[in-house]
Amino acid sequence: MENFRAVLRARELKMSKVREVVASCALRQVGHFSVEDLVRALQAEGVQEAHMATVYRAMPLLVEAGLVQATLISAGDSQHYEVVFEREHHDHLVCTSCGRVVEYRSEALLALQREIAARYEFELEERVSELHGKCKECRRAKERRVARS
Amino acid sequence: MENFRAVLRARELKMSKVREVVASCALRQVGHFSVEDLVRALQAEGVQEAHMATVYRAMPLLVEAGLVQATLISAGDSQHYEVVFEREHHDHLVCTSCGRVVEYRSEALLALQREIAARYEFELEERVSELHGKCKECRRAKERRVARS
DNA sequence: TTCAGTGCAAAGGATTTGCAACACC
DNA sequence: GGTGTTGCAAATCCTTTGCACTGAA
Numbered sequence: 001m002e003n004f005r006a007v008l009r010a011r012e013l014k015m016s017k018v019r020e021v022v023a024s025c026a027l028r029q030v031g032h033f034s035v036e037d038l039v040r041a042l043q044a045e046g047v048q049e050a051h052m053a054t055v056y057r058a059m060p061l062l063v064e065a066g067l068v069q070a071t072l073i074s075a076g077d078s079q080h081y082e083v084v085f086e087r088e089h090h091d092h093l094v095c096t097s098c099g100r101v102v103e104y105r106s107e108a109l110l111a112l113q114r115e116i117a118a119r120y121e122f123e124l125e126e127r128v129s130e131l132h133g134k135c136k137e138c139r140r141a142k143e144r145r146v147a148r149s
Numbered sequence: 150m151e152n153f154r155a156v157l158r159a160r161e162l163k164m165s166k167v168r169e170v171v172a173s174c175a176l177r178q179v180g181h182f183s184v185e186d187l188v189r190a191l192q193a194e195g196v197q198e199a200h201m202a203t204v205y206r207a208m209p210l211l212v213e214a215g216l217v218q219a220t221l222i223s224a225g226d227s228q229h230y231e232v233v234f235e236r237e238h239h240d241h242l243v244c245t246s247c248g249r250v251v252e253y254r255s256e257a258l259l260a261l262q263r264e265i266a267a268r269y270e271f272e273l274e275e276r277v278s279e280l281h282g283k284c285k286e287c288r289r290a291k292e293r294r295v296a297r298s
Numbered sequence: 299t300t301c302a303g304t305g306c307a308a309a310g311g312a313t314t315t316g317c318a319a320c321a322c323c
Numbered sequence: 324g325g326t327g328t329t330g331c332a333a334a335t336c337c338t339t340t341g342c343a344c345t346g347a348a
Binding site: 161 | 302303304305306307308312314
Protein backbone atom coordinates (compact mmCIF):
# COMPACT_ATOMS: atom_id res chain seq x y z
CA MET A 1 0.00 0.00 0.00
CA GLU A 2 2.98 2.23 0.61
CA ASN A 3 4.14 1.47 -2.91
CA PHE A 4 0.76 2.56 -4.14
CA ARG A 5 0.96 5.86 -2.31
CA ALA A 6 4.44 6.38 -3.70
CA VAL A 7 3.21 5.89 -7.25
CA LEU A 8 0.38 8.32 -6.69
CA ARG A 9 2.73 10.87 -5.26
CA ALA A 10 5.18 10.42 -8.11
CA ARG A 11 2.39 11.04 -10.58
CA GLU A 12 0.94 13.90 -8.59
CA LEU A 13 -2.27 12.03 -8.06
CA LYS A 14 -4.28 11.82 -4.91
CA MET A 15 -5.18 8.99 -2.62
CA SER A 16 -8.92 8.72 -2.28
CA LYS A 17 -11.17 6.54 -0.20
CA VAL A 18 -12.27 4.69 -3.31
CA ARG A 19 -8.76 4.07 -4.57
CA GLU A 20 -7.76 2.81 -1.19
CA VAL A 21 -10.57 0.32 -0.92
CA VAL A 22 -10.02 -0.85 -4.49
CA ALA A 23 -6.34 -1.42 -3.82
CA SER A 24 -6.90 -3.28 -0.60
CA CYS A 25 -9.60 -5.44 -2.06
CA ALA A 26 -7.43 -6.23 -5.06
CA LEU A 27 -4.64 -7.33 -2.76
CA ARG A 28 -6.97 -9.75 -1.07
CA GLN A 29 -7.94 -11.44 -4.32
CA VAL A 30 -6.85 -15.00 -4.72
CA GLY A 31 -5.87 -16.24 -8.15
CA HIS A 32 -6.79 -14.51 -11.33
CA PHE A 33 -9.45 -11.88 -11.43
CA SER A 34 -10.96 -9.47 -13.90
CA VAL A 35 -12.13 -5.94 -13.35
CA GLU A 36 -15.64 -7.28 -13.15
CA ASP A 37 -14.64 -9.80 -10.50
CA LEU A 38 -13.09 -7.05 -8.48
CA VAL A 39 -16.18 -4.89 -8.71
CA ARG A 40 -18.27 -7.81 -7.56
CA ALA A 41 -15.91 -8.45 -4.67
CA LEU A 42 -16.16 -4.82 -3.65
CA GLN A 43 -19.90 -4.92 -3.74
CA ALA A 44 -19.88 -8.10 -1.69
CA GLU A 45 -18.00 -6.12 0.92
CA GLY A 46 -20.73 -3.56 0.88
CA VAL A 47 -18.76 -1.03 -1.07
CA GLN A 48 -21.23 0.50 -3.47
CA GLU A 49 -19.02 3.36 -4.51
CA ALA A 50 -16.91 1.29 -6.79
CA HIS A 51 -17.96 1.77 -10.34
CA MET A 52 -16.56 -0.22 -13.21
CA ALA A 53 -15.03 2.86 -14.75
CA THR A 54 -13.28 3.76 -11.55
CA VAL A 55 -11.77 0.34 -11.18
CA TYR A 56 -10.68 0.41 -14.79
CA ARG A 57 -8.98 3.67 -14.04
CA ALA A 58 -7.30 2.30 -10.93
CA MET A 59 -5.85 -0.89 -12.38
CA PRO A 60 -2.94 0.64 -14.29
CA LEU A 61 -1.88 2.38 -11.11
CA LEU A 62 -1.94 -0.85 -9.17
CA VAL A 63 0.14 -2.45 -11.86
CA GLU A 64 2.60 0.40 -11.81
CA ALA A 65 2.84 0.12 -8.05
CA GLY A 66 3.83 -3.50 -8.43
CA LEU A 67 0.82 -4.79 -6.52
CA VAL A 68 -0.82 -6.68 -9.33
CA GLN A 69 0.17 -7.88 -12.74
CA ALA A 70 -1.76 -8.34 -15.94
CA THR A 71 -2.06 -11.94 -16.99
CA LEU A 72 -2.78 -13.46 -20.33
CA ILE A 73 -5.06 -16.11 -19.08
CA SER A 74 -8.46 -14.76 -19.68
CA ALA A 75 -11.84 -16.31 -19.62
CA GLY A 76 -13.19 -14.73 -22.76
CA ASP A 77 -11.94 -11.33 -23.77
CA SER A 78 -11.40 -9.42 -20.64
CA GLN A 79 -8.06 -8.67 -19.16
CA HIS A 80 -7.26 -10.56 -15.99
CA TYR A 81 -4.90 -9.68 -13.19
CA GLU A 82 -3.24 -11.38 -10.29
CA VAL A 83 -1.61 -10.16 -7.13
CA VAL A 84 2.14 -10.25 -7.25
CA PHE A 85 3.02 -8.19 -4.21
CA GLU A 86 4.70 -10.33 -1.58
CA ARG A 87 3.86 -13.46 -3.45
CA GLU A 88 6.37 -15.88 -4.79
CA HIS A 89 7.17 -15.49 -8.43
CA HIS A 90 5.53 -18.13 -10.59
CA ASP A 91 4.52 -18.88 -14.15
CA HIS A 92 1.65 -20.82 -15.68
CA LEU A 93 0.94 -23.90 -17.64
CA VAL A 94 -2.46 -23.73 -19.29
CA CYS A 95 -4.35 -26.64 -20.73
CA THR A 96 -5.76 -25.79 -24.12
CA SER A 97 -8.54 -28.34 -23.72
CA CYS A 98 -9.93 -27.96 -20.25
CA GLY A 99 -8.46 -24.58 -19.32
CA ARG A 100 -6.83 -25.91 -16.20
CA VAL A 101 -4.04 -23.68 -14.97
CA VAL A 102 -1.02 -25.07 -13.19
CA GLU A 103 1.38 -22.73 -11.49
CA TYR A 104 5.01 -23.62 -11.38
CA ARG A 105 8.15 -22.05 -10.11
CA SER A 106 11.43 -22.27 -11.90
CA GLU A 107 14.38 -20.33 -10.67
CA ALA A 108 16.37 -21.59 -13.60
CA LEU A 109 13.88 -20.12 -16.03
CA LEU A 110 13.86 -16.82 -14.22
CA ALA A 111 17.64 -16.72 -14.16
CA LEU A 112 17.84 -17.49 -17.83
CA GLN A 113 15.36 -14.78 -18.71
CA ARG A 114 17.28 -12.28 -16.63
CA GLU A 115 20.43 -13.27 -18.41
CA ILE A 116 18.81 -12.82 -21.80
CA ALA A 117 17.48 -9.39 -20.87
CA ALA A 118 20.93 -8.41 -19.64
CA ARG A 119 22.53 -9.65 -22.81
CA TYR A 120 20.38 -7.27 -24.84
CA GLU A 121 20.83 -4.53 -22.26
CA PHE A 122 17.21 -4.41 -21.25
CA GLU A 123 16.21 -3.56 -17.73
CA LEU A 124 13.72 -6.31 -17.09
CA GLU A 125 10.38 -5.14 -15.74
CA GLU A 126 7.95 -7.83 -16.57
CA ARG A 127 7.96 -11.35 -17.89
CA VAL A 128 5.18 -12.98 -19.76
CA SER A 129 5.86 -16.61 -19.70
CA GLU A 130 3.17 -19.10 -20.32
CA LEU A 131 3.17 -22.60 -21.67
CA HIS A 132 0.08 -23.89 -23.41
CA GLY A 133 -0.66 -27.48 -24.15
CA LYS A 134 -2.73 -30.51 -23.35
CA CYS A 135 -2.70 -31.77 -19.81
CA LYS A 136 -2.36 -35.45 -19.06
CA GLU A 137 -6.07 -35.99 -18.45
CA CYS A 138 -7.13 -34.35 -21.68
CA ARG A 139 -4.55 -36.31 -23.60
CA ARG A 140 -5.91 -39.52 -22.17
CA ALA A 141 -9.45 -38.52 -23.00
CA LYS A 142 -8.39 -37.85 -26.55
CA GLU A 143 -6.69 -41.22 -26.84
CA ARG A 144 -9.83 -42.93 -25.64
CA ARG A 145 -11.85 -41.13 -28.25
CA VAL A 146 -9.45 -42.15 -30.99
CA ALA A 147 -9.39 -45.75 -29.81
CA ARG A 148 -13.16 -45.92 -29.85
CA SER A 149 -13.57 -44.65 -33.36
CA MET B 150 0.15 -24.25 -47.97
CA GLU B 151 -0.10 -28.01 -47.93
CA ASN B 152 -0.56 -27.84 -44.18
CA PHE B 153 -3.36 -25.45 -44.72
CA ARG B 154 -5.11 -27.75 -47.16
CA ALA B 155 -4.67 -30.60 -44.72
CA VAL B 156 -6.33 -28.63 -41.94
CA LEU B 157 -9.20 -27.72 -44.19
CA ARG B 158 -9.62 -31.31 -45.23
CA ALA B 159 -9.49 -32.53 -41.66
CA ARG B 160 -12.25 -30.12 -40.76
CA GLU B 161 -14.24 -30.87 -43.87
CA LEU B 162 -13.88 -27.32 -45.05
CA LYS B 163 -13.20 -26.14 -48.54
CA MET B 164 -10.33 -24.32 -50.13
CA SER B 165 -11.55 -21.16 -51.77
CA LYS B 166 -9.88 -18.57 -53.90
CA VAL B 167 -10.17 -16.05 -51.10
CA ARG B 168 -8.75 -18.35 -48.46
CA GLU B 169 -5.88 -19.17 -50.73
CA VAL B 170 -4.95 -15.59 -51.37
CA VAL B 171 -5.33 -14.70 -47.70
CA ALA B 172 -3.04 -17.54 -46.70
CA SER B 173 -0.40 -16.74 -49.26
CA CYS B 174 -0.44 -13.05 -48.43
CA ALA B 175 -0.19 -13.81 -44.73
CA LEU B 176 2.85 -15.98 -45.36
CA ARG B 177 4.53 -13.10 -47.12
CA GLN B 178 4.07 -10.74 -44.18
CA VAL B 179 7.20 -9.65 -42.44
CA GLY B 180 7.12 -9.11 -38.72
CA HIS B 181 3.97 -8.64 -36.74
CA PHE B 182 0.71 -7.86 -38.41
CA SER B 183 -2.91 -7.39 -37.48
CA VAL B 184 -5.97 -8.45 -39.37
CA GLU B 185 -6.28 -4.90 -40.55
CA ASP B 186 -2.70 -4.88 -41.82
CA LEU B 187 -3.38 -8.04 -43.74
CA VAL B 188 -6.51 -6.63 -45.32
CA ARG B 189 -4.55 -3.57 -46.37
CA ALA B 190 -1.80 -5.76 -47.81
CA LEU B 191 -4.37 -7.69 -49.77
CA GLN B 192 -5.90 -4.53 -51.13
CA ALA B 193 -2.46 -3.27 -52.08
CA GLU B 194 -2.14 -6.39 -54.17
CA GLY B 195 -5.35 -5.53 -55.89
CA VAL B 196 -7.41 -8.11 -54.07
CA GLN B 197 -10.67 -6.43 -53.33
CA GLU B 198 -12.52 -9.56 -52.33
CA ALA B 199 -10.95 -9.74 -48.94
CA HIS B 200 -13.29 -8.45 -46.35
CA MET B 201 -12.32 -7.94 -42.75
CA ALA B 202 -14.81 -10.54 -41.61
CA THR B 203 -13.43 -13.09 -44.00
CA VAL B 204 -9.89 -12.56 -42.82
CA TYR B 205 -11.04 -12.76 -39.22
CA ARG B 206 -12.62 -16.07 -40.09
CA ALA B 207 -9.49 -17.33 -41.81
CA MET B 208 -6.95 -16.50 -39.11
CA PRO B 209 -7.80 -19.34 -36.70
CA LEU B 210 -7.36 -21.78 -39.56
CA LEU B 211 -3.96 -20.39 -40.41
CA VAL B 212 -2.99 -20.70 -36.79
CA GLU B 213 -4.22 -24.25 -36.65
CA ALA B 214 -2.27 -25.04 -39.78
CA GLY B 215 0.87 -23.83 -38.06
CA LEU B 216 1.47 -21.07 -40.57
CA VAL B 217 1.08 -18.14 -38.23
CA GLN B 218 0.98 -17.61 -34.53
CA ALA B 219 -0.83 -15.13 -32.36
CA THR B 220 1.47 -12.72 -30.59
CA LEU B 221 0.96 -10.61 -27.55
CA ILE B 222 2.67 -7.59 -28.89
CA SER B 223 -0.10 -5.40 -30.06
CA ALA B 224 -0.23 -1.82 -31.09
CA GLY B 225 -3.41 -0.92 -29.29
CA ASP B 226 -5.97 -3.58 -28.68
CA SER B 227 -5.99 -5.72 -31.73
CA GLN B 228 -4.59 -9.15 -31.93
CA HIS B 229 -1.37 -9.42 -33.89
CA TYR B 230 0.11 -12.40 -35.66
CA GLU B 231 3.41 -13.44 -37.11
CA VAL B 232 4.47 -16.06 -39.56
CA VAL B 233 6.05 -19.07 -37.96
CA PHE B 234 6.09 -21.53 -40.81
CA GLU B 235 9.63 -22.33 -41.89
CA ARG B 236 10.97 -19.58 -39.71
CA GLU B 237 13.35 -20.11 -36.88
CA HIS B 238 11.80 -20.18 -33.48
CA HIS B 239 12.30 -16.96 -31.57
CA ASP B 240 11.00 -14.91 -28.66
CA HIS B 241 10.70 -11.20 -28.04
CA LEU B 242 12.08 -8.49 -25.87
CA VAL B 243 9.80 -5.48 -25.85
CA CYS B 244 10.74 -2.02 -24.66
CA THR B 245 8.04 -0.57 -22.45
CA SER B 246 9.06 2.96 -23.33
CA CYS B 247 9.62 3.08 -27.04
CA GLY B 248 7.92 -0.15 -28.07
CA ARG B 249 11.00 -1.46 -29.84
CA VAL B 250 10.90 -5.21 -30.31
CA VAL B 251 14.03 -7.30 -30.30
CA GLU B 252 13.88 -10.91 -31.37
CA TYR B 253 16.18 -13.38 -29.75
CA ARG B 254 16.78 -17.07 -29.97
CA SER B 255 17.55 -19.19 -26.98
CA GLU B 256 17.72 -22.91 -27.33
CA ALA B 257 18.38 -23.16 -23.64
CA LEU B 258 15.14 -21.37 -22.85
CA LEU B 259 13.21 -23.57 -25.22
CA ALA B 260 14.75 -26.70 -23.76
CA LEU B 261 13.95 -25.57 -20.25
CA GLN B 262 10.36 -24.84 -21.12
CA ARG B 263 10.00 -28.23 -22.75
CA GLU B 264 11.41 -29.82 -19.66
CA ILE B 265 8.96 -27.95 -17.43
CA ALA B 266 6.01 -28.96 -19.58
CA ALA B 267 7.19 -32.55 -19.47
CA ARG B 268 7.56 -32.42 -15.72
CA TYR B 269 3.90 -31.52 -15.37
CA GLU B 270 2.95 -33.97 -18.09
CA PHE B 271 1.72 -31.37 -20.50
CA GLU B 272 2.06 -31.87 -24.21
CA LEU B 273 3.48 -28.52 -25.18
CA GLU B 274 1.67 -26.80 -28.01
CA GLU B 275 2.48 -23.17 -27.68
CA ARG B 276 4.79 -20.95 -25.72
CA VAL B 277 4.13 -17.38 -24.83
CA SER B 278 7.39 -15.98 -23.76
CA GLU B 279 8.02 -12.32 -23.72
CA LEU B 280 10.29 -10.10 -21.72
CA HIS B 281 9.30 -6.50 -21.14
CA GLY B 282 11.57 -3.76 -19.93
CA LYS B 283 13.43 -0.63 -20.77
CA CYS B 284 15.94 -0.77 -23.55
CA LYS B 285 19.35 0.77 -23.20
CA GLU B 286 18.47 3.92 -25.12
CA CYS B 287 15.34 4.61 -23.11
CA ARG B 288 17.21 4.05 -19.89
CA ARG B 289 19.81 6.57 -20.95
CA ALA B 290 17.16 9.06 -21.90
CA LYS B 291 15.58 8.68 -18.52
CA GLU B 292 18.88 9.21 -16.75
CA ARG B 293 19.43 12.38 -18.69
CA ARG B 294 16.03 13.64 -17.66
CA VAL B 295 16.72 12.92 -14.02
CA ALA B 296 20.13 14.57 -14.18
CA ARG B 297 18.64 17.69 -15.67
CA SER B 298 15.99 18.14 -13.03
C1' DT C 299 -26.79 -29.94 -56.47
C1' DT C 300 -25.51 -29.23 -51.98
C1' DC C 301 -23.09 -27.33 -48.25
C1' DA C 302 -19.73 -24.17 -47.07
C1' DG C 303 -17.77 -19.44 -47.91
C1' DT C 304 -18.30 -14.56 -48.49
C1' DG C 305 -19.83 -9.69 -48.11
C1' DC C 306 -22.26 -6.71 -45.58
C1' DA C 307 -24.24 -4.57 -41.93
C1' DA C 308 -25.67 -4.91 -37.50
C1' DA C 309 -24.76 -6.77 -32.93
C1' DG C 310 -21.68 -7.66 -29.00
C1' DG C 311 -18.67 -6.76 -25.36
C1' DA C 312 -14.72 -4.91 -23.04
C1' DT C 313 -12.75 -0.59 -22.19
C1' DT C 314 -12.47 4.51 -22.48
C1' DT C 315 -13.98 9.13 -22.22
C1' DG C 316 -16.64 13.68 -21.52
C1' DC C 317 -18.74 16.08 -18.15
C1' DA C 318 -20.96 17.87 -13.87
C1' DA C 319 -20.83 17.11 -9.09
C1' DC C 320 -17.65 15.97 -5.38
C1' DA C 321 -13.62 15.05 -2.39
C1' DC C 322 -8.75 15.46 -1.15
C1' DC C 323 -4.64 18.15 -0.05
C1' DG D 324 -10.22 26.63 -2.78
C1' DG D 325 -8.39 24.63 -6.55
C1' DT D 326 -7.21 20.19 -8.81
C1' DG D 327 -7.79 15.63 -9.37
C1' DT D 328 -11.69 11.95 -8.85
C1' DT D 329 -15.92 9.78 -9.42
C1' DG D 330 -20.35 8.23 -11.39
C1' DC D 331 -22.84 7.89 -15.22
C1' DA D 332 -23.84 7.31 -19.83
C1' DA D 333 -22.53 7.64 -24.27
C1' DA D 334 -18.91 6.59 -27.40
C1' DT D 335 -15.10 3.55 -29.21
C1' DC D 336 -13.03 -0.10 -31.13
C1' DC D 337 -12.05 -4.83 -32.15
C1' DT D 338 -14.30 -8.89 -33.23
C1' DT D 339 -18.28 -11.88 -34.07
C1' DT D 340 -22.61 -13.09 -36.14
C1' DG D 341 -27.02 -13.51 -39.04
C1' DC D 342 -28.40 -13.69 -43.50
C1' DA D 343 -28.95 -13.83 -48.54
C1' DC D 344 -26.07 -14.87 -52.27
C1' DT D 345 -22.16 -17.13 -54.52
C1' DG D 346 -18.96 -20.74 -55.28
C1' DA D 347 -16.42 -25.22 -54.60
C1' DA D 348 -16.68 -30.28 -54.69
